Amino acid sequence: MLTITYDSLSKISAQHGFSLSILPFSKLTLSDSVGKILNAWCLKGYGGEMNYLKRANSDPLQLFPGIKSILVLGASYADRVQGICPSGYGRVARYAWGLDYHDVIPRRIQVMLAEVQTFIGQPFKYRICCDSAPLMEKVLGERAGMGWRGAHSLLLAPGMGSFFFLAEVLCDLEVSGLPPMSHAKEDGCTECHVCERVCPGKALKGRGCLDARRCISYLTVEKKGVFSWQERELIGEWVFGCDLCQEVCPYNQGDMGRDVFPEFRPDQGAGPFLELGRVLTLRSEVEFRAYLGKTALRRVGRERLLRNAAVVAGNMRAYGLLPCMLKTAREDPSPLVRRHVLWALSKLASGCDNSQRKNIKDALVEAHKEGRDGVAEEAGVLLELM
Numbered sequence: 001m002l003t004i005t006y007d008s009l010s011k012i013s014a015q016h017g018f019s020l021s022i023l024p025f026s027k028l029t030l031s032d033s034v035g036k037i038l039n040a041w042c043l044k045g046y047g048g049e050m051n052y053l054k055r056a057n058s059d060p061l062q063l064f065p066g067i068k069s070i071l072v073l074g075a076s077y078a079d080r081v082q083g084i085c086p087s088g089y090g091r092v093a094r095y096a097w098g099l100d101y102h103d104v105i106p107r108r109i110q111v112m113l114a115e116v117q118t119f120i121g122q123p124f125k126y127r128i129c130c131d132s133a134p135l136m137e138k139v140l141g142e143r144a145g146m147g148w149r150g151a152h153s154l155l156l157a158p159g160m161g162s163f164f165f166l167a168e169v170l171c172d173l174e175v176s177g178l179p180p181m182s183h184a185k186e187d188g189c190t191e192c193h194v195c196e197r198v199c200p201g202k203a204l205k206g207r208g209c210l211d212a213r214r215c216i217s218y219l220t221v222e223k224k225g226v227f228s229w230q231e232r233e234l235i236g237e238w239v240f241g242c243d244l245c246q247e248v249c250p251y252n253q254g255d256m257g258r259d260v261f262p263e264f265r266p267d268q269g270a271g272p273f274l275e276l277g278r279v280l281t282l283r284s285e286v287e288f289r290a291y292l293g294k295t296a297l298r299r300v301g302r303e304r305l306l307r308n309a310a311v312v313a314g315n316m317r318a319y320g321l322l323p324c325m326l327k328t329a330r331e332d333p334s335p336l337v338r339r340h341v342l343w344a345l346s347k348l349a350s351g352c353d354n355s356q357r358k359n360i361k362d363a364l365v366e367a368h369k370e371g372r373d374g375v376a377e378e379a380g381v382l383l384e385l386m
Helices: 006-015 032-043 050-053 101-120 137-144 194-198 216-221 229-235 276-280 285-292 301-315 319-331 335-349 352-368 373-384
Strands: 001-006 019-024 069-076 089-092 125-128 164-171 174-176 237-242 273-274
Touching: 001 006, 001 069, 001 101, 006 019, 006 032, 006 101, 006 174, 019 174, 019 352, 050 125, 069 101, 069 137, 089 194, 089 276, 101 174, 101 229, 101 373, 137 164, 216 229, 216 237, 229 301, 229 335, 273 276, 273 352, 276 319, 285 301, 301 319, 301 335, 319 335, 335 352, 335 373, 352 373
Parallel strands: 001 174, 089 237
Antiparallel strands: 019 069, 069 164, 089 273, 125 164
């Protein structure tokens, strides 16, 4: 039987920048109540368009036959605070500032596991999961003693807060000498509701329950298609993701960023602020991938990112982008992008001079004649409101 002590494994993990908790074989099977809670959440519609979550209650024993343990790993991305968003830019959630964690974390875990295999003197079988398998990762992290579910629905770990990536290694390696899970059931959010109050969409329903449909992160990352006008206003300055509930969390305060992997630093990827004018000039997926293809923003694709950027430009009254937006309203190949740009232009109109207002109205009139994919209807309504 392949065995390693917890102390040895924890030391190797720490040397590679990971916090470690272990879920032994005896605790691998999740209770039926966990699945029932997930199903009830989905039935309420709280998952929005994320239908894949209905498959997230997979049994680790079925995903990885011969499994003996799950190594639950945490890697901080708690870099420095963003500050005020500059004019003409949109805010990006911290987890997406650098290179895509879907690539970075598994690659670093591979290196760590190679050292583990060298340490025990023989290979073992494993499967790395990092937001890539139908597992209830936060539930597994909680059961392993990594931390507890915060009121903002995210896992809170002592010393890391909630600004960390979660990954699992399903393996046939047995870990001995496990420490007691002292904070596995700790809950420091009982009296604190600051995250619920700060959420613009009031998406947090209490006791860690999230209505994703009201969450800015869900809207800008997961939602496909057209935003309602209410959703557009709700997004504010966030072009990708949202950190508001985490930024106010007491467990996320203090000195941060000391142990962040270099790949997650802002200068490695999109950074904390995305230049809206540059985004709105991307006309193809090739251009989009060349700009952001190594970051987590690639997940939304060109069309949805431009949709988001247009809405933020309107919300932030980015008057300096007026020429760019007029050009995008006429030239972009996507009806989804054009209709959101038209909405953003209408938000700018009241602060423009007569010449600029005429240009905006001309763009709306031209779009109203298009007659397809919702662009004409959007333009018609906006014209009536001018």
